[in-house]
Amino acid sequence: MTVASGAQPLRLADVRIALPGRVLIDGLSFTVEAGRIVTVMGPSGSGKSALLSWIGGFLGPPFAVHGDVFLGTRSLNGAAPHARRVGILFQDDLLFPHLSVAGNLLFGLPPAIGGRRERLEAVGRALDEAGLAGFGARDPATLSGGQRARVALLRTLLAQPQALLLDEPFGKLDAALRADFRRFVFDFAQRACLPTVLVTHDAADAEATGGPVIELG
Numbered sequence: 001m002t003v004a005s006g007a008q009p010l011r012l013a014d015v016r017i018a019l020p021g022r023v024l025i026d027g028l029s030f031t032v033e034a035g036r037i038v039t040v041m042g043p044s045g046s047g048k049s050a051l052l053s054w055i056g057g058f059l060g061p062p063f064a065v066h067g068d069v070f071l072g073t074r075s076l077n078g079a080a081p082h083a084r085r086v087g088i089l090f091q092d093d094l095l096f097p098h099l100s101v102a103g104n105l106l107f108g109l110p111p112a113i114g115g116r117r118e119r120l121e122a123v124g125r126a127l128d129e130a131g132l133a134g135f136g137a138r139d140p141a142t143l144s145g146g147q148r149a150r151v152a153l154l155r156t157l158l159a160q161p162q163a164l165l166l167d168e169p170f171g172k173l174d175a176a177l178r179a180d181f182r183r184f185v186f187d188f189a190q191r192a193c194l195p196t197v198l199v200t201h202d203a204a205d206a207e208a209t210g211g212p213v214i215e216l217g
Contacts, residue, residue: 007034007193008072010055010163015067017047017054024050028067030214032163032195037186037209039198042216048199051216052165055197056088057081071162071195087161087194089169089185093152095140101127101151102136108155126154130184146177153185157192164189166198170205182208 010032017025024047032038040048053059055069058081069076076084095104105123113119127133130150140148149169156164166185170178186209189196200206206213 008074008162008195009033010195010197011068011070012055013068013070015051015054015069016065017050017059018064019062025216028214028216030212032197034195035190035193037189037196037198037211039200039206039209039211039213040216041200041203041206041213046217048216049167052088052167052197052199055084055163056086056165057084085160085162086165087156087159087163088165088167089153089156091168091171093140093148095148095152095155097140099140100136101132101138101140101143104140104151105136105155105158108158110160122158126158130154145173146181149173149177149181150184153181153188157188161194164194164196166196166200168200170200170202 012031013029015025015028016023024045028051030038040051042048050059050063054063054065055076057076057079059065071085076086096107099107102120102123105126106119109119109122113122123136127135130153132147132150135143135147140151143151153169169185170182173181182205198205198209
C-alpha cells in the first residue's frame with residue numbers, strides 16, 4: 001500500500017485545552033518520531049479525544065486551545081483538516097453503508113491517483129495486504145467486526161497520511177480480535193514510518209506499542 005513519502009516527526013508544543021471554567025490539558029509538549037507510537041492515557045473527560053481532534057483540525061467551540069502542532073517543519077495550526085495529511089481512526093468504523101467495501105476504499109484515495117483502473121488496482125492491493133482479497137464487492141453490513149475494522153483502517157491509510165491518530169480503535173473488538181487488529185495497525189504504522197498517537201484506556205494497548213505513555217488528568 002502506498003503511503004505519503006517523506007517521513008517526519010509530529011511535535012506538540014505547550015498545548016492548553018480548556019472548556020469554560022475547566023482546564024483539561026495545560027502545558028503539554030511531546031514529539032512522536034516517524035515510525036514510533038506514543039500512547040495518551042487518562043480518565044474519561046481528561047481531554048484525550050479532544051487532543052486528537054485538535055491535532056486533526058476538528059476541534060471547535062466550546063473548547064479553547066492554545067499551543068502549536070508541527071509535522072516536520074510544517075505548522076498545522078489553523079490548517080483545514082484535509083490539508084493536514086493526518087489520518088484518524090475511531091472506535092466506530094464509520095463505513096458508509098450505501099457503498100460496497102471497494103466503494104468505501106475508493107472514497108479514501110486522493111484525487112492525485114487518477115484513472116478508474118489505477119484506483120481499483122490500489123484498492124485491490126490494499127485488500128490483499130489486509131487479508132481481505134475478493135471482498136471489494138461485499139456490503140459492509142456482511143462483514144465481521146474485525147473485517148470492518150480493517151476496512152476502516154485501509155480507508156484511512158489509502159488517503160496517504162503523514163501521521164496517524166488512533167482514538168480507541170480497538171475498544172469494540174473482543175480480546176482475540178483486539179490483539180490481532182492491534183498488531184496489524186501497529187506493524188503497518190511502523191513499516192510506513194508514520195508518527196502515531198494512540199488514545200486508549202487499556203494498558204495492554206499501551207504496552208504493545210513499545211513506546212512512551214503520557215498520562216493525562
